[in-house]
Amino acid sequence: MPTSRRAFLAAAGLTAVAGCLGNSASKTPSGPLSLPTAAERLPLPASPERLRDAARSGGPSKDGIPSIDDPEFVASDRAGFLADGDPVFGVVRDGVAKAYPQKILAQHEIVNDELAGAPVSVTYCPLTGTVQGFERGNTTFGVSGRLINSNLVMYDRHTETWWPQILATSIPGPWNGDPEIRSLREFRLIWTTWTQWTDQHPDTRVLSTDTGHAKNYGRDPYGSYNPRGGYYANDNLLFGALNESDRFAPKRVVMGLRTPDGAAAFPKDTLRQAGQLDGTVGGTPVLAVYDDRYDTGFAYLNPDGQSFDRDGTQFVDATGTSHDPDALPLTSVHTFDAMWFAWAGYYPETDVFQ
Incomplete structure (x- = not known):
């Protein structure tokens, strides 16, 4: 089995590897951390220390998959790079609709944005098919380069604490070994298609391919959801699951x-x-x-x-x-x-x- 995403993508013959990798200069916020957190902590499947020990390198280094920290948006009629069936992640806040194309997020995984003036992070993990939105306060999130259960591990640039995306809860990591264990405040992003989203929200704004990074957004380096292909088309995993279950097919x-x-x-x-x-x-x-x-x-x-x-x-x-x-x-x-x-x-x- 390949030991990194780079090796997997090369073995799969997916030539857009460079679109998934790169370097990004971290923007470290100044001043004390102000991070909105959930009223109650979400359940963890194991101790924070066991989760830390289960982490492994996904291939790229810290910020090797660059977050989008200065996102630009265009009107729907200027989104010619999107086909009707392309997956997008949609959200409406205070009557303003935004869409984040999966083909862009696959190569960045995190967008540090604002919704109705509130700082947020829109996050996507291609290996687990999960999209999550978080209130981020006065920090930003970056891609740590580590995976737990094949899932993106984010880090906040204020305290360098690890945050596994699905769990939405902080755990110790090599850059902060004793963080306060708390859960992020989440918000819903709707996984849908471009045509379904624009049918309901014709005035939506959409994340532009003008991201500040030289990427080929014409292809998802992991394959395609429509039609399904590459990583998404079979049940092979790049990394083993934290706990195995055969109740359903692995990628159902x-x-x-x-x-x-x-x-x-x-x-x-x-x-x-x-x-x-x-x-x-x-x-x-x-x-x-x-x-x-x-x-x-x-x-x-x-x-x-x-x-x-x-x-x-x-x-x-x-x-x-x-x-x-x-x-x-x-x-x-x-x-x-x-x-x-x-x-x-x-x-x-x-x-x-x-």
Whole structure:
């Protein structure tokens, strides 16, 4: 098995390797750290020290995969580099829609941006198929060059603490061996296609290929999601999973969610077929609903077992009131796409509903 992403990509015959690698000068913020954190710490699958010991080099060195620290955006009618079916990661904040193309994020993994004036980091790990948004306060995040469970390990440039992306929680690392263990404040990015996003948000702004880095954004160096190819087209992993599970194919896409009481996941294709699924997380009932507009799902705590009838793209409650899938009158739970091996590797005791 290849021991680095560079070796894997070369062996796979994917010639856009240089687009994934490079050097970036770190921008170290000044002054005391001000980092928005979650009200409660998210569950860790092991001790922070064990997670640190499970880290391995992914090939590139620290900042060898350069974050985008001064992002530029263009109007949707100037995004000729995007095809209709290209994956994008979308978010709306204070009525302003933004889209981050997967083909750009595959070569940078982190965009340090602002949404409605709030500093944020948009992060993507190609090896685990996970996109996560975080409030970043007055720091920025960079790519450490290390992987845990094949997943991106970020570091903040204020304290040099490690932050595994899926876990969204700090752990010790070689540059800060005794950090405060806390979880980042997350926000949802919708994994969808360019045409689906622009159908709903024709005035969206889209991350420009003018990133300040000499990259070929015409190809994802790992392959392609549409049509699927390269790394995404088979179940071979570059690095072993933290915990192995054969319940589903390793790269089957699930949507994961966590509370301080536990973790749960549901296969995305099963939700697509069923329209809605019932399950539990940490003993609390959960309802997941499918959103045709974006081909995604949303999850809610449902302790009272409320039921909804699906009517086209709407969900109708017991009073006859219709709701969009992302606006049910329940407590929403942050959820995001992940490859099964990555989710089960971090959360081997995860609840699964399908």
